[in-house]
Amino acid sequence: xxxxxxxxxxxGLVKEGNVLKVDSFLNHQMDVALLDQIGEEFYRRFKDxxxxxxxxxxxxGIAIAYAVARCFGVPMIFAKKAKSINIDGDMYxxxxxxxxxxxxxxxxxxxxxxxxxDRVLIVDDFLANGCALQGLISITEAAGATVEGIGIAxxxxxxxxxxxxxxxxxxxxxxxIVESMDAATQTVRFREP
Amino acid sequence: xxxxxxxxxxxGLVKEGNVLKVDSFLNHQMDVALLDQIGEEFYRRFKDxxxxxxxxxxxxGIAIAYAVARCFGVPMIFAKKAKSINIDGDMYxxxxxxxxxxxxxxxxxxxxxxxxxDRVLIVDDFLANGCALQGLISITEAAGATVEGIGIAxxxxxxxxxxxxxxxxxxxxxxxIVESMDAATQTVRFREP
Numbered sequence: 357x358x359x360x361x362x363x364x365x366x367x368g369l370v371k372e373g374n375v376l377k378v379d380s381f382l383n384h385q386m387d388v389a390l391l392d393q394i395g396e397e398f399y400r401r402f403k404d405x406x407x408x409x410x411x412x413x414x415x416x417g418i419a420i421a422y423a424v425a426r427c428f429g430v431p432m433i434f435a436k437k438a439k440s441i442n443i444d445g446d447m448y449x450x451x452x453x454x455x456x457x458x459x460x461x462x463x464x465x466x467x468x469x470x471x472x473x474d475r476v477l478i479v480d481d482f483l484a485n486g487c488a489l490q491g492l493i494s495i496t497e498a499a500g501a502t503v504e505g506i507g508i509a510x511x512x513x514x515x516x517x518x519x520x521x522x523x524x525x526x527x528x529x530x531x532x533i534v535e536s537m538d539a540a541t542q543t544v545r546f547r548e549p
Numbered sequence: 550x551x552x553x554x555x556x557x558x559x560x561g562l563v564k565e566g567n568v569l570k571v572d573s574f575l576n577h578q579m580d581v582a583l584l585d586q587i588g589e590e591f592y593r594r595f596k597d598x599x600x601x602x603x604x605x606x607x608x609x610g611i612a613i614a615y616a617v618a619r620c621f622g623v624p625m626i627f628a629k630k631a632k633s634i635n636i637d638g639d640m641y642x643x644x645x646x647x648x649x650x651x652x653x654x655x656x657x658x659x660x661x662x663x664x665x666x667d668r669v670l671i672v673d674d675f676l677a678n679g680c681a682l683q684g685l686i687s688i689t690e691a692a693g694a695t696v697e698g699i700g701i702a703x704x705x706x707x708x709x710x711x712x713x714x715x716x717x718x719x720x721x722x723x724x725x726i727v728e729s730m731d732a733a734t735q736t737v738r739f740r741e742p
Contacts, residue, residue: 414608
């Protein structure tokens with residue numbers, strides 16, 4: 357097991373309905389040393405790509421994107437949910453359905469910050485059905501930018517998001533791929549590398 | 550002018566209605582080197598306090614909280630907006646009104662992550678009317694924890710939030726306090742130290 361799989365086994369909580377709670381270290385309370393390590397690991401996996409921007413979606417992707425972006429020395433961008441009066445009209449939009457919150461959000465990225473010259477690394481904390489990721493890919497491609505890679509902390513391997521993204525030819529790296537989990541025994545089984 | 554005031558003068562945009570857009574470097578696209586510098590500066594200002602947790606609110610506070618928490622070597626927590634099926638029933642809540650989005654949100658922090666032993670540094674990107682900050686203070690105090698300090702990147706000094714927080718006796722440090730701004734001339738005037 358790698359460092360993240362070990363941490364999930366130790367501190368993750370399995371709830372009924374295929375919910376994996378990692379809120380003590382990844383998406384409510386955050387362990388900053390672990391975030392640093394996640395950033396370094398994604399850098400190791402994608403350092404041969406000419407990344408110019410790291411893109412994520414609010415909220416829990418932000419810390420991971422920052423951790424990765426500082427390793428590459430490039431800016432990070434987070435796609436925002438819904439419309440704020442502080443966002444100009446000129447933006448890329450995508451419709452995203454949340455597995456966790458059971459709702460739909462429009463997510464937006466200002467056209468100022470993505471151009472056809474950009475080589476984008478997309479990152480997020482979770483990948484389940486892949487809706488958030490598809491939104492970020494669609495925004496990147498609407499800008500004429502290149503998706504150089506996708507880095508996910510925790511992929512739910514038993515949902516279809518990861519497979520469909522890989523089938524489309526994207527270079528997707530997930531640090532921990534959960535094959536199955538059991539709320540009764542609190543066990544999490546990971547995909548072998 | 551300090552490093553953040555200089556950056557605001559250079560890259561901030563003043564819009565009608567007292568809106569200061571810093572979305573090219575602080576709250577949409579993020580300059581990671583600037584975030585690192587913000588973290589180090591808050592550490593310098595609060596390093597004599599026995600901080601055990603850094604607390605912020607999603608979304609744009611997250612990167613700043615991470616930057617600060619890694620300097621202190623403590624976990625960060627972000628208060629979440631609205632209710633997610635991934636949040637247990639046991640949580641501290643506060644009602645927060647957003648100046649930017651003109652709406653109200655319930656924000657929540659799980660009781661697991663704040664206790665009466667905690668010495669909390671609260672951070673956020675903006676302080677205007679102070680509603681978000683009051684929510685974070687109220688959550689910290691509901692946990693019986695101590696607010697050791699409050700660090701804000703940009704305070705709108707012409708709104709009442711900062712004054713009321715200081716009047717209550719909290720140690721509030723804002724890196725840039727905007728006294729006035731003018732959309733016609735694109736000038737921002739900062740409070741002298």
